[in-house]
Structure formats: structure tokens, C-alpha cells
Amino acid sequence: MKDILSLVRPNIASLAPYSTARDEYKGDIGIFLDANENPFNNGYNRYPDPRQKALKARISVIKGIAHECIFIGNGSDEAIDLCFRIFCIPGVDNAIAIRPSYGMYRVAADINDIQLREVQLNSDFSLPVDILLAQADEHSKLLFLCSPNNPTGNCFPLVQMEELLNRFDGMVIVDEAYIDFAEQPTLLTLLDKHTNLIVLQTLSKAYGMAGLRLGLAFAAKEIIQLFSNVKYPYNINLSAMEHAERLLARDVCSEVDIIKKERTRVAKALAPLPCVLKVYPSDANFLLVKVTDADRLYNRLIEGGVIVRNRSRVKGCEDCLRITIGTPAENDNMLSIVSAFS
Ligand SMILES: *Cc1c(COP(=O)(O)O)cnc(C)c1O
Secondary structure: OOOHHHHOOHHHHOOOOOOOHHHHOOOOOOOOOOOOOOOOOOOOOOOOOOOOHHHHHHHHHHHOOOHHHEEEEOOHHHHHHHHHHHHOOOOOOEEEEEEOOOOHHHHHHHHOOOEEEEEEOOOOOOOOHHHHHHOOOOOEEEEEEEOOOOOOOOOOOHHHHHHHHHHOOOEEEEEOOOHHHOOOOOHHHHOOOOOOEEEEEEOOOOOOOHHHOOEEEEOOHHHHHHHHHHOOOOOOOHHHHHHHHHHHOOOOHHHHHHHHHHHHHHHHHHOOOOOEEEEOOOOOOEEEEEEOOHHHHHHHHHHOOOOOEEOOOOOOOOOEEEEEOOOHHHHHHHHHHHHHOO
């Protein structure tokens, strides 16, 4: 087993975390005169549970992961930022990521003054394992993978991700924001075997709660303890937790099924159109589409009231638009504009 805790910044390893009023007393009590709250009940006058016990219990059942191996953040973005803050000494350490991929790894690295060494994916969007590892030195603390990857839509083979987990001497963060749309299984089952693995998921995509801002990180309990120590004490508000618990009681399989069927239908409808050069295979809820004139088609779609993501200036995604799968009616609307484009 790799010595994961030796990767942690010394000031974080020795941190005495803020102790909330509700942390200090563990029993059942009825009169709360400890947190300077307004005592008159309006549903939100009390501070929320800083440990999010109820929501973690639900997520634990859904994902089959022990509650002490779960972190809930204000979006996945909080978890990404915490990875830098926990492991990387500003101005000294570095992180490795793939390109093209999710833009927040770069932003979080820049905010934390951490050099991000980006490695271009192969032209078929496959993983250049040896080139990624060749970027690493003794100050490389994090390696970011995203599978299915945004914006390319593909999953990386499990054997390659496991090879990186074995050979990289730092934390490997696998962002699975789109895993519910993929054929490939999650890496959550590898957490027991690889202590340097952090899996990120989110309630923003398949679970339909982007507005609530709830991101998830799964890792060894020692790592999750560090996330808890460094996060803002009340990072998840009571309203978000209540709504999430209610919405998690609902089954999203039927919505995910429709989105996956629509993904197939839309890909088939786009492929033969004159302006479409290539529809990349997708394991996510979007399609990356190479077209003859991305900027012009992007603007034509806007004129038609449809916004997509123009990725044509991203290296490796030249001439590409990223199109999210919407409702069947929304997709038809988009398809009619692309069909009429010349
Ligand atoms: C959408 C997305 C997320 C989700 O971010 P949240 O902050 O949880 O909404 C994370 N990673 C990737 C790659 C994404 O595309």
C-alpha cells in the first residue's frame, strides 16, 4: 500500500479543524443555546448538519460505499479545489491532466498557484499512458482523468486507468460526472484496492440536480477525513440537503434511458447531414460533432434559439460543437436547424 498521507501538505496534516457548536456535543438534546441562532422556528433558523449524515446515508445505500468514504461538496468543483489545497504546496508542487478535458482542473490549479502539466490525448482521444507518466517528477501530487471525458465523450479502458493507479506516485482523481450514461462500470469498486484513488461524481448530470450544487468525492476514509477538515464547516446548506434527499428517492433510470436512446437517435440523424463530418461515439449525455463550419453553425443555432457549446478552439476538437442531449422535442428542434444548414 502506498503511503498516501505522506503526500499531504504538512500544514493540512497538522491542521486543527474548526469545531462547530454541533460537533462538540454528540447526544440528543432539545434546547439549543449553543450556536447563537434565532430560536423561532421557520424551517431554516438552525445551522445544517456539518457532516451531512442523512444525505450521506442515502448516497451510501445508492452507491454501496461506506459513509466515511464519502465527501459531499458544493458541486464537484469544491472537491477539485480541495484536492489542490490538501495535496499541493503552492508554487512548488504540480499536477498532471489530460487535454482536451474539463476546464475546472486548469482554473483550480491556477487559483492555487499549481503548475498543471497537460498532456494531449491521442488523435483518437485514447490515453497516452506512458507520456502521462513521463510528465511526473517528485513534486507531481495529482493526476486528473475524466471518464467518460468531457468534451470527447469517451471512457478510458479500466486496465489503463489501473495501470496509472499502480504506476503514478500521487493521487489519481477520476472524474465520473457522466458515468451513469456509460456502458463501462464505475471505478468505485477499486477504492479498496487503490488507496491513491479519488472518484468524483455529481448529482448535477444524470440525477438532475445541477441547481442544488452537490458534488461527490469517494476515497479512503483517511482522505475523506482530510476533505472534511479543510472544507467550510457548513458547505452544504439545509435546503439543498432536503431537496436532494427527496429527489434521490425517485428513480432516474427511466430518464437516463430516454437520454441514452435519444443519444443514439440524434447521432444517427446527424451523421448523414452534409455539414456533419463526424459524430464521435459518446458514453455521456452529449455528442461531440465535427462540422464543416463550426462558428457559422453555432451562430445559426443561436438564431434558432438553440445554444450548444462551441469547442472548435480547443486543441484536438477543431471544428467541433458539443451538443447536450435534451428532450426529444428539443433534439428535434436542434436537428431541424442543423438539417437546414448549408
Ligand atoms: C458537469 C461536470 C462536472 C460537474 O460539476 P458540478 O460542480 O458537480 O456541477 C464535473 N466534472 C465534469 C467533467 C463535468 O463535465
